[in-house]
Amino acid sequence: MSKNLAFLTLRHLREIFFTQRTQRENRKERKAFSLYTLREFCVLCGFVFFFSTISYSQSDKFGGIGVSVDIDSSVMQPYIVDILSGKPGAMAGLRSGDHIISINHWNTKGKSQEQVANKLRGRIGSKVDLDIDRGGKQMDFLMKRERIVVNEKAGNLCEGLDTVIKSCKKWFNEVRKIDISVKDLDGGAYGFSNNIILPNFDNCLVLKDWKNKVYFQADYFVGLDSLQAMSCFKRIVTDVRDCMPYTISGSFTESTGANITSFSTTFTIDQVKNPKYEWVKGSSIIIKCEHKLGSAYEVKLIYENSNL
Numbered sequence: 001m002s003k004n005l006a007f008l009t010l011r012h013l014r015e016i017f018f019t020q021r022t023q024r025e026n027r028k029e030r031k032a033f034s035l036y037t038l039r040e041f042c043v044l045c046g047f048v049f050f051f052s053t054i055s056y057s058q059s060d061k062f063g064g065i066g067v068s069v070d071i072d073s074s075v076m077q078p079y080i081v082d083i084l085s086g087k088p089g090a091m092a093g094l095r096s097g098d099h100i101i102s103i104n105h106w107n108t109k110g111k112s113q114e115q116v117a118n119k120l121r122g123r124i125g126s127k128v129d130l131d132i133d134r135g136g137k138q139m140d141f142l143m144k145r146e147r148i149v150v151n152e153k154a155g156n157l158c159e160g161l162d163t164v165i166k167s168c169k170k171w172f173n174e175v176r177k178i179d180i181s182v183k184d185l186d187g188g189a190y191g192f193s194n195n196i197i198l199p200n201f202d203n204c205l206v207l208k209d210w211k212n213k214v215y216f217q218a219d220y221f222v223g224l225d226s227l228q229a230m231s232c233f234k235r236i237v238t239d240v241r242d243c244m245p246y247t248i249s250g251s252f253t254e255s256t257g258a259n260i261t262s263f264s265t266t267f268t269i270d271q272v273k274n275p276k277y278e279w280v281k282g283s284s285i286i287i288k289c290e291h292k293l294g295s296a297y298e299v300k301l302i303y304e305n306s307n308l
Contacts, residue, residue, distance in 0.1 A: 063124040063147040065089040071113050072099065077133075078108050078116040086202045086221035088143040091296055093225040094132070101131040101138065121145070157236075158243030160198040164216055164303055165280060171196075171206045172214045172308045201301065215304045222289075222297040229297035233289040236299055237265045240285060244269075264288035279307050 066087025069078045079099045083090045100108050103119045104127075120128065122145050130141045175192045191205035198204050201218035208214050220236065222229040241250065250267045267285040272278060283305035291297045 099133040220299040
């Protein structure tokens with residue numbers, strides 16, 4: 001009897017020992033698992049913060065020079081297709097058709113369109129040094145990146161100009177009601193914006209000058225290159241003439257002063273197809289290119305209507 005009691009006591013003590021050891025091991029595993037889970041959570045939070053920072057930086061701190069590029073397969077080099085008005089590329093004097101030899105001394109030959117586009121992008125304010133081949137002549141252009149915003153809802157010039165002409169009756173009447181003083185004038189006129197959009201143009205405004213003359217004006221900044229300015233001027237004149245849904249007549253004038261050179265084409269609307277817009281007859285669309293000494297060329301598109 002005493003032997004059996006001793007045996008049962010020893011077995012019970014053994015079970016207690018192993019149970020306690022198992023519990024200690026389980027506590028260690030749970031603690032280790034908790035530490036592992038906490039570490040993984042911290043790492044995950046770090047990744048979320050890192051990528052959100054990258055996303056913020058890309059949208060808010062990175063820009064470009066305002067050009068689009070394609071690859072010339074005959075020489076395996078990128079060339080400039082389009083240039084946005086008023087952006088670093090245009091203001092530096094780049095032209096459509098320029099071949100890009102290098103970007104900040106990075107050779108572009110044989111590179112893909114995506115690689116070239118990525119090299120043109122970078123932090124806002126950072127410098128871009130382009131080696132350009134223009135008809136066999138090598139040229140160097142230095143500029144700084146800016147934040148580039150492209151309005152995808154702008155439509156085309158024909159739609160935009162048609163909207164301006166059809167909406168200006170209301171705009172002009174609204175601006176005529178505004179009392180202005182000398183202190184309000186910016187460049188000799190008060191500007192009124194009604195979210196007017198004309199593709200590729202900047203500063204689309206209805207203006208009222210100190211003589212109470214009201215007109216619409218939009219600016220297209222070309223840069224310092226005279227040939228690029230003349231090419232841009234002729235293209236806009238052709239586009240306006242071709243897309244107008246009215247019968248028009250045109251005239252070309254050129255003038256040169258001490259500090260400014262300008263040339264312009266004026267279209268007069270002689271006839272309209274829709275009787276609803278009879279008031280449009282006799283109004284004028286002026287495309288003017290101006291160059292002030294020491295500044296960039298600027299093409300202005302002006303719409304005037306003496307009937308309103």
